[in-house]
Amino acid sequence: MKKILISILTLTSLTSFGQNPAPARPQARMIALMGGTIHIGNGQVIPNGVIVFENGIISNVADATTVRLNTSTMDVIDVTGKHVYPGLISPASTVGLQEIGAVRSTVDKQEIGVLNPNVRALIAYNTDSEIIPTIRNNGVLLTQAMPQGGTVSGSSSVMMADGWNWEDAVLKRDDGIWLNWPAYFARSFDIVDFSLVVKKNEKRSETIGALEATFGDAKAYAALTSQTPKNLKLESMRGLFSGKQNLYIRADYGKDIIEAVQFAKSFGVPNVVIVGGEEAHRVASFLKDNNVPVILSALHRLPNREDEDVDLPYRMPGILQKAGVLVSLSYADEWWRTRNLPFLAGTAVGFGINDREEALKMVTSNTAKILGVDNLVGTLEKGKQATLFVSAGDALDMRTNVVEQAYVQGRKVNLDDRHKRLYKTYKEKYEQK
Known part of the structure; x- marks a missing residue:
């Protein structure tokens, strides 16, 4: 009986140690x-x-x-x-939707099917994620939970990095619908020789045809004042045509970006956002003329083409800013690196953005404007929510970003996380030797 009691107490203490x-x-x-x-x-x-x-x-x-x-x-x-x-904002994120990529039971970022506008990332957001405290420790206090998969993935929501459940954590529900634009070229990774394979997308015309039918039905449905019974898929897209929701389009190639924006405009969608935009610099004037903001994917990568400058991704924010395009920075699919978001802005400072405060806007006020929450967060102004943090030094520099205090809607959050616990554990272990 004593052995059983000791085992239970041991498991309880280990569980407590590992909890957020x-x-x-x-x-x-x-x-x-x-x-x-x-x-x-x-x-x-x-x-x-x-x-x-x-x-x-x-x-x-x-x-x-x-x-x-x-x-x-x-x-x-x-x-x-x-x-x-102000609390940094991570757009286009799967933080809270997946924990360990190789463990299927911890991944809840997409649904089966191709056209799923009614899928809501909101209800899959896991406030117990071990990753959330790690992003808070670098000043990322807000994140946009985005769905993935299929052609129309579903709707995203803006979430706070603190809360007992998704109902507590949500800042803005269903802020937009996510569309994966069918590219002219499909890219895949060859696991055999670890190379990137680029080939023509044979199903492109078929996919665009299905999108045209879906958006045509959704626009006609949105024109109705009442509908009984409700069509859940079309109902979820109603806000696209009234301007209440953004249409987030994942597109990288210049030609795809132009075609995707023209597609959205042809159906009367007023608020379009390009996500990824690896070749956005090639169509910067088009984006400016159509008032289309860009959420760039991670800058810490190699360029898309072999003949491009190796530092082009680093210079992309500056190129787009000078062209008059509203720019936001993200880590997109790399949820586990979201904690490094402020350092993307720091990189931009060294490659074309001359003012550190302009780079800061790309992870605060610019992002808030794009997501439609700039009336609540994004800047430290009277009347806005007290979602902010205190750093010992420059938050955009990984050498001096030391977050000492963080507040979400005025609530002082605990800055403990798994990284700190493991550091303390093994520091004590090796200091004893």
Whole structure:
């Protein structure tokens, strides 16, 4: 009996050690972060500032040398010498939808079928994911859970990196529908010789025909004021035509980008976003003229073509920005590297973006505008949610990004994570020798 009891206690302690910290409690008292360098997120910086928030909402952002506060009614936290940033936003992400790529039971990012606009990534979002605390520790406090697979994958939602369940974590439900545009060329990986195989997409015309039929039906359905019974697939696309939802189109080749945007415009879809955009620089003027923003895939990669400059992916944000295109940065399919999102912006600074605050916008306010949540987050302004973090140094530099405090809607989140626990465990192990 004693052996059984000891085994149960051992398993319980191991389980507790491996669990994520509980979600933060609601903000109880007004908080003032005093003396830090405040990066507003819209290009402005206050070198010695103060930011005050109550009930999860920012009530004041000002120069600490001129503002007067009744400090007896609030908790004042001295952040002198540190940097305060709006929570970074990771778009086009599968964080919370998959844990270990090789373990099928932990992957819930797509459904069977080709045309699934009614599939909602929202309800698959796992707030217990071990990955979520790791992204918080680099300042990523918001993520867009996107579906994958098929031609029309489903709808995404904007989620907070804190909450007991998806109902607690959701910031904006069903912000857009995801479309995988059928490319002229299909790319696949040859596992035998580890090479990239590019060949003509033989099913392209057939796929576009099916899309035309689906969007035609959806547009006609959206024109109806009421429909009984409801068609769930067409009902889920209604917001595309009213402008309430974005149409996120995954496309990389220049010609595919042009054709995909023209397709969406032909059906009266007002809000189109290109995701991936490996050759977006080739059609930058077209994107600007059609007011189409781009969510770039990871910059830390090789170029798409053999004859392109090896640093082209690094320079892509600067090229598009100079052309007048609204740019956001993402890690797309590489969910396990999402924690490194701020360093994509840091890379852009060294390759064409001259102002660090402009690069910061690509992971804060630009992304918020694209996702349609800029009235809530993305900048540190009065009336917006207090989703922010304090770093010991420059958050865009991996050498100085040390997140010491993080708040989601004013709730101070626990910054423990699996990485820190393992580091502590093995540090103690080898220090004993």
